[in-house]
Amino acid sequence: MRIASAVAWLPIALASSPAIAQDYPTRPVRLIVPYPPGGGNDTLARIFGQKLSERWGQQIVIDNRPGAGTTIGATIAAKSPADGYTLLLSSIATHALAPALYAKPGYDPIKDFAAITTLAVAPTLFVAHPALPAKSVKEFIALAKSKPGEIRFASGGNGTTPHIAGEVFKALTAIDITHVPYKGGGPAHIDLMAGRVQVMFDTAASASPHVRSGKMRAIAIGLAKRYPDLAEVPTFAEQGLPDYNVDSWYSLHAPAGTPKTVIAKVHQEIVRILATPEIGERLRQLVSTPGGLDPAAFDAYVRREHARYDKLIKSTGIRID
Numbered sequence: 001m002r003i004a005s006a007v008a009w010l011p012i013a014l015a016s017s018p019a020i021a022q023d024y025p026t027r028p029v030r031l032i033v034p035y036p037p038g039g040g041n042d043t044l045a046r047i048f049g050q051k052l053s054e055r056w057g058q059q060i061v062i063d064n065r066p067g068a069g070t071t072i073g074a075t076i077a078a079k080s081p082a083d084g085y086t087l088l089l090s091s092i093a094t095h096a097l098a099p100a101l102y103a104k105p106g107y108d109p110i111k112d113f114a115a116i117t118t119l120a121v122a123p124t125l126f127v128a129h130p131a132l133p134a135k136s137v138k139e140f141i142a143l144a145k146s147k148p149g150e151i152r153f154a155s156g157g158n159g160t161t162p163h164i165a166g167e168v169f170k171a172l173t174a175i176d177i178t179h180v181p182y183k184g185g186g187p188a189h190i191d192l193m194a195g196r197v198q199v200m201f202d203t204a205a206s207a208s209p210h211v212r213s214g215k216m217r218a219i220a221i222g223l224a225k226r227y228p229d230l231a232e233v234p235t236f237a238e239q240g241l242p243d244y245n246v247d248s249w250y251s252l253h254a255p256a257g258t259p260k261t262v263i264a265k266v267h268q269e270i271v272r273i274l275a276t277p278e279i280g281e282r283l284r285q286l287v288s289t290p291g292g293l294d295p296a297a298f299d300a301y302v303r304r305e306h307a308r309y310d311k312l313i314k315s316t317g318i319r320i321d
Contacts, residue, residue, distance in 0.1 A: 025058045029056075029086075030087070031063065031087050031089055032073050032086065033045045034065055034072060034089070034094060035066050035070070036184035039206050052273070055272075067157070068157075069159025069160055070093045071098050074090070077254075079107075082114075082254065082259075084254065084262035086255060088113070091250050091251060096305040096310075097164050099310070100313040102320055109302065110303060114255065115302055117251065117298055118291025118293045119291045120250050120283050120289060122205040123221055123222035125220075125233075126221070127219065129195045131195060137220050140199070153178070154180050154182060154197040155182065161248045162185070162202050162203065163181065171315075185202065188200060193210065193215045200216075204227075205248070205287060220236045221233045221287075229287065251298065267294060
C-alpha cells in the first residue's frame with residue numbers, strides 16, 4: 001500500500017471533468033466515523049480531516065456514529081446522497097469483517113460504496129494490563145489454559161477488528177478467554193488500564209501510545225519483523241505463531257454513484273497529505289504504514305479482504321445477529 005503508483009494515476013482520472021473536481025468542495029464535507037471519539041479510527045479521521053480542511057478551505061465535519069460493529073455508521077454513509085459531501089472513514093471492520101459477521105449488516109460493502117483510497121495500515125498489538133503475570137505469548141497461553149474462561153479480552157465492540165483478532169488468536173491457540181465488548185476503543189482502553197479486563201488484541205495505532213506511557217504492556221506485534229520504535233516487542237512469529245495475521249487498514253469510501261472526478265480529487269489530496277513529513281512522522285508514531293492506493297487498486301484490495309475474512313470467520317463459527 002505505497003503511494004508512488006497512486007500519483008501517476010491522478011492526471012488520467014481528473015482529465016475527464018476538471019471543472020467538477022476543481023470546484024469541489026464548495027461547502028462542508030461530513031466524514032462519518034463508525035466509532036466513538038478516542039480510538040484509532042477517530043484519531044486518524046481527525047488527523048486527515050484537519051488536513052483536508054486546510055487544503056480545501058472547507059470544514060470537514062467529523063460525525064461519530066458508533067455501534068453494531070461499525071454497521072450503523074456504514075449504513076448511514078451508504079444511504080447518503082452520492083454527491084461527495086458525505087464520506088466514510090472505512091476500515092477492515094466496515095468492509096471485510098462486519099459483512100461476514102452479520103446476516104443483515106444493512107449495506108453491501110462492494111455495491112453500495114465507491115472506493116477512494118487507503119489512509120494507513122496498522123498491525124495488531126497484543127497488549128495486557130501491566131500486572132498480568134504472563135509476559136510472552138507462550139506464558140499467556142499457559143496461563144489461559146490453567147484458567148479457562150477466566151481471562152477477559154476487551155474490544156471496541158462485537159465485530160470490530162480487536163474482537164476478530166482475539167477470536168482468531170483463540171482459534172489458533174485452542175484457549176478459552178472471554179470477550180468483553182465495549183462501545184469503542186476508548187472505553188475498552190480505560191477498563192484495560194484499570195485492570196477490569198486483562199488483555200486486548202488492539203490495533204497498534206490505537207494501543208501504542210498507552211504502551212509507550214507504561215499503562216499497558218505489549219506482548220507481541222503482528223509484523224514480519226520488529227518495529228523499530230517498539231524494538232522490545234517481539235513478533236507473533238518469533239513466539240511460535242507465524243500464521244497469525246490480522247492487520248487493520250483505515251480508508252475512505254463514498255456512497256456508490258459519487259462522481260469519479262470527486263473520488264479522484266479526494267484521492268489526490270490524500271496522496272499529497274501522506275507525502276508530507278508531518279503526516280509521515282505522525283503515522284510512524286502510530287505504528288502505521290502510509291496508504292495511498294488508487295481507487296481501482298483499493299477496490300480490488302477490498303474485494304480480496306472481504307473474501308478472505310468471509311472464509312476465515314465462517315471457519316471459526318463466529319456470528320453476530
